[in-house]
Amino acid sequence: MSSSAWLTGVEALATLAFALSGLIEAARKRLDAVGVCVVAGLAAFGGGTLRDVLLDRRPFFWVEHAHWLWALLALCVLAMLSLRARHLALTERAVQWPDALGLGLFTAGGTELALAQGLPAIVAVLMGVITAVFGGVLRDIVCNEIPRAFHDHRPYAVCSFAGAWVVVGAQVLAAPQWLGLLLGAGLATLLRALALWRDWQLPAWRVD
Amino acid sequence: MSSSAWLTGVEALATLAFALSGLIEAARKRLDAVGVCVVAGLAAFGGGTLRDVLLDRRPFFWVEHAHWLWALLALCVLAMLSLRARHLALTERAVQWPDALGLGLFTAGGTELALAQGLPAIVAVLMGVITAVFGGVLRDIVCNEIPRAFHDHRPYAVCSFAGAWVVVGAQVLAAPQWLGLLLGAGLATLLRALALWRDWQLPAWRVD
Amino acid sequence: MSSSAWLTGVEALATLAFALSGLIEAARKRLDAVGVCVVAGLAAFGGGTLRDVLLDRRPFFWVEHAHWLWALLALCVLAMLSLRARHLALTERAVQWPDALGLGLFTAGGTELALAQGLPAIVAVLMGVITAVFGGVLRDIVCNEIPRAFHDHRPYAVCSFAGAWVVVGAQVLAAPQWLGLLLGAGLATLLRALALWRDWQLPAWRVD
Numbered sequence: 001m002s003s004s005a006w007l008t009g010v011e012a013l014a015t016l017a018f019a020l021s022g023l024i025e026a027a028r029k030r031l032d033a034v035g036v037c038v039v040a041g042l043a044a045f046g047g048g049t050l051r052d053v054l055l056d057r058r059p060f061f062w063v064e065h066a067h068w069l070w071a072l073l074a075l076c077v078l079a080m081l082s083l084r085a086r087h088l089a090l091t092e093r094a095v096q097w098p099d100a101l102g103l104g105l106f107t108a109g110g111t112e113l114a115l116a117q118g119l120p121a122i123v124a125v126l127m128g129v130i131t132a133v134f135g136g137v138l139r140d141i142v143c144n145e146i147p148r149a150f151h152d153h154r155p156y157a158v159c160s161f162a163g164a165w166v167v168v169g170a171q172v173l174a175a176p177q178w179l180g181l182l183l184g185a186g187l188a189t190l191l192r193a194l195a196l197w198r199d200w201q202l203p204a205w206r207v208d
Numbered sequence: 209m210s211s212s213a214w215l216t217g218v219e220a221l222a223t224l225a226f227a228l229s230g231l232i233e234a235a236r237k238r239l240d241a242v243g244v245c246v247v248a249g250l251a252a253f254g255g256g257t258l259r260d261v262l263l264d265r266r267p268f269f270w271v272e273h274a275h276w277l278w279a280l281l282a283l284c285v286l287a288m289l290s291l292r293a294r295h296l297a298l299t300e301r302a303v304q305w306p307d308a309l310g311l312g313l314f315t316a317g318g319t320e321l322a323l324a325q326g327l328p329a330i331v332a333v334l335m336g337v338i339t340a341v342f343g344g345v346l347r348d349i350v351c352n353e354i355p356r357a358f359h360d361h362r363p364y365a366v367c368s369f370a371g372a373w374v375v376v377g378a379q380v381l382a383a384p385q386w387l388g389l390l391l392g393a394g395l396a397t398l399l400r401a402l403a404l405w406r407d408w409q410l411p412a413w414r415v416d
Numbered sequence: 417m418s419s420s421a422w423l424t425g426v427e428a429l430a431t432l433a434f435a436l437s438g439l440i441e442a443a444r445k446r447l448d449a450v451g452v453c454v455v456a457g458l459a460a461f462g463g464g465t466l467r468d469v470l471l472d473r474r475p476f477f478w479v480e481h482a483h484w485l486w487a488l489l490a491l492c493v494l495a496m497l498s499l500r501a502r503h504l505a506l507t508e509r510a511v512q513w514p515d516a517l518g519l520g521l522f523t524a525g526g527t528e529l530a531l532a533q534g535l536p537a538i539v540a541v542l543m544g545v546i547t548a549v550f551g552g553v554l555r556d557i558v559c560n561e562i563p564r565a566f567h568d569h570r571p572y573a574v575c576s577f578a579g580a581w582v583v584v585g586a587q588v589l590a591a592p593q594w595l596g597l598l599l600g601a602g603l604a605t606l607l608r609a610l611a612l613w614r615d616w617q618l619p620a621w622r623v624d
Contacts, residue, residue: 026358032410034365035358049262054465056474058264066328080413088415120482137558142345144354146560150442150451157450202448205496207504234566240618242573243566257470266472274536288621296623350553352562 014102019044019072020095022139023079024088029143037076039139044072047135051110051127055117096196100159104189106132107160108181111167121168128164132188133157153202155195163188222310227252227280228303230347231287232296237351245284247347252280255343259318259335263325304404308367312397314340315368316389319375329376336372340396341365361410363403371396430518435460435488436511438555439495440504445559453492455555460488463551467526467543471533512612516575520605522548523576524597527583537584544580548604549573569618571611579604 022043026036045062052060062068083091110131114124133149133156140147149156163184170180194200230251234244253270260268270277291299318339322332341357341364348355357364371392378388402408438459442452461478468476478484499507526547530540549565549572556563565572579600586596610616 027413027415029354029359030413030415031354031358032361032412034410035355036413038358053261053469054476056264056472060262063327063331066330069330069334083415085415119479122482122485123479126485141349141557142355142358144352144560146445146447147451147558150447150454150558151445153448157454202450204448205443205446205452207443207446207499207501235621235623237562237567238621238623239562239566240569240620242618243563244621246566261469264472268470271535271539274538277538277542291623293623349557350563350566352560 010101011105013098014105015044015068016075017095017098017102018135019075020079020091021099021136023076023083024092024095025139025143025145027083027085027088031143033076033080036080037073039142040076041069041072042142043135043139045135046138047106047131047133048110050134050138051113051131054130055114055119055127057113097193100189100192100196103132103156103160103192104163104185104187107163107188108167108185111164111184112177112181115168115171121165121172124168125161125164128167128184129157129160132160153204155191155200155202158202159188159191159195162191218309219313221306222313223252223276224283225303225306225310226343227283228287228299229307229344231284231291232300232303233347233351233353235291235293235296239351241284241288244288245281247350248284249277249280250350251343251347253343254346255314255339255341256318258342258346259321259339262338263322263327263335265321305401308397308400308404311340311364311368311400312371312393312395315371315396316375316393319372319392320385320389323376323379329373329380332376333369333372336375336392337365337368340368361412363399363408363410366410367396367399367403370399426517427521429514430521431460431484432491433511433514433518434551435491436495436507437515437552439492439499440508440511441555441559441561443499443501443504447559449492449496452496453489455558456492457485457488458558459551459555461551462554463522463547463549464526466550466554467529467547470546471530471543473529513609516605516608516612519548519572519576519608520579520601520603523579523604524583524601527580527600528593528597531584531587537581537588540584541577541580544583544600545573545576548576569620571607571616571618574618575604575607575611578607 019040022040023036025043026039029035031039045060045068048061052058107128109128111124111128114127119127136149137147140149163186165184166187167180167184170177170183227248230248231244233251234247237243239247253268253276257268257270260266315336317336319332319336322335327335344357345355348357371394373392374395375388375392378385378391435456438456439452441459442455445451447455461476461484465476465478468474523544525544527540527544529547530543535543552565553563556565579602581600582603583596583600586593586599
């Protein structure tokens with residue numbers, strides 16, 4: 001298997017994890033079939049799409065690779081036929097690990113794209129974080145919840161932030177691009193996995 | 209009366225229906241005058257504007273035809289002066305039929321625009337659905353509700369989806385453009401009208 | 417001190433006020449550190465960014481002046497270390513006056529930008545209002561509230577609306593640009609300050 005086929009496989013797995021997070025949220029909120037598809041789609045593709053709107057890039061990923069929209073539709077139909085309440089918590093736990101992978105991959109990819117446009121380091125980092133995190137943010141806004149990434153005091157965007165700086169740092173040090181992407185994605189994924197495993201908490205704002 | 213004048217009339221009627229759906233929601237939520245105008249405007253123009261942002265098209269409809277913004281403002285002032293609580297339910301019921309018309313028209317128009325840019329079929333369909341449905345979605349998000357189109361288990365986006373495929377099919381079969389638009393808009397409107405009349409329900413996800 | 421240094425100072429003060437309004441809302445909702453930064457950033461830069469997306473302008477303010485992102489980050493860290501519950505109400509009251517200044521400045525700037533693109537008067541006014549008001553709207557949507565600007569019956573967007581028309585009027589009368597900006601910003605700020613001082617209310621829609 002070539003490295004590019006590997007990468008596509010990992011990317012598909014990560015996107016699947018993001019889409020499933022949308023499916024689970026939609027099921028919890030008892031959305032109808034339309035809502036399920038939209039929320040799953042927002043969770044999977046919303047972050048990258050928002051980044052592309054901000055960077056004024058076209059075509060979007062899901063326009064260039066429109067078969068992913070078909071795959072998403074098939075996933076939603078399949079899930080609605082087979083997933084039951086007792087599967088939701090299980091799926092949510094199983095999805096955490098590929099989701100951490102997605103966090104890393106999308107962070108590194110988004111940061112790299114912004115660097116390639118010559119944007120300042122802090123903006124590139126922000127774009128990496130938006131790519132990885134804002135699909136989930138849009139999912140929660142549509143489901144009428146305060147976005148989990150802003151509220152649950154568990155490191156998520158922070159892991160993405162750290163990984164994005166590694167990608168920026170690699171470019172500053174003139175390291176090969178693949179190395180920066182690998183280290184950045186790796187660090188974000190590792191930090192998230194550690195945060196899940198050790199149950200890390202963000203320091204709370206002791207406002208009262 | 210020429211066919212173009214007819215079309216403008218139908219379009220104005222449909223936009224009016226969309227704007228009124230925003231007005232009613234704003235009244236229910238007891239928004240102030242500013243909120244009423246914004247929510248009515250989002251309901252009327254939000255779907256097409258979101259589509260244009262995604263397709264990177266300018267100028268927006270309401271920039272090219274800025275007098276529609278004046279008309280919207282006048283409508284909101286008029287409604288706030290004359291509409292009372294006892295009128296709301298009545299207006300909502302009366303608005304259902306021109307709203308179905310708008311669903312068909314905006315679906316067909318949005319799909320056609322995306323096809324003209326050479327986008328894949330499934331993306332063109334998605335753009336048609338976004339044009340017709342996401343004005344209402346933005347209206348509900350601003351009013352802090354889960355969007356009705358994702359939640360109420362009544363066919364709405366699904367009718368738009370079906371109509372959009374007719375527009376795509378007509379292009380594949382090299383039928384004249386006006387025929388595809390007419391059939392697509394007609395099917396979406398007809399399905400929505402039938403859904404209202406026969407009280408169709410989307411299959412629920414029996415998650416428990 | 418040159419007039420340009422003055423202007424930068426006033427603009428920084430106004431942006432600070434907008435960011436603090438986001439900080440306070442985030443604290444009320446007990447968001448974590450990530451949420452605090454995002455909501456403060458949306459409140460400060462969201463309105464101008466939305467306007468630039470609609471007008472298809474790049475680079476954004478925070479891309480061209482990326483050090484403002486660092487300043488925002490520093491502000492959030494500082495606030496989380498020092499602000500306590502008993503400071504929130506006080507800060508909110510203190511922030512009202514620079515916020516009124518921001519309302520005026522951002523209205524005038526946004527309107528002027530749209531006029532420079534040759535957009536119709538009503539569209540330019542709308543862009544001015546979006547610049548000044550939609551940062552707060554995005555802040556409230558992410559915090560899962562109906563936007564205060566649409567709901568609290570206190571003149572805010574209306575002051576911005578009035579000021580924007582002054583900028584448009586000055587252009588129509590071929591007055592010097594700086595005069596239109598000054599009068600427009602001044603009127604919006606003055607009206608808002610009067611509204612706060614005299615506790616003006618928007619007329620309610622007596623819907624029942």
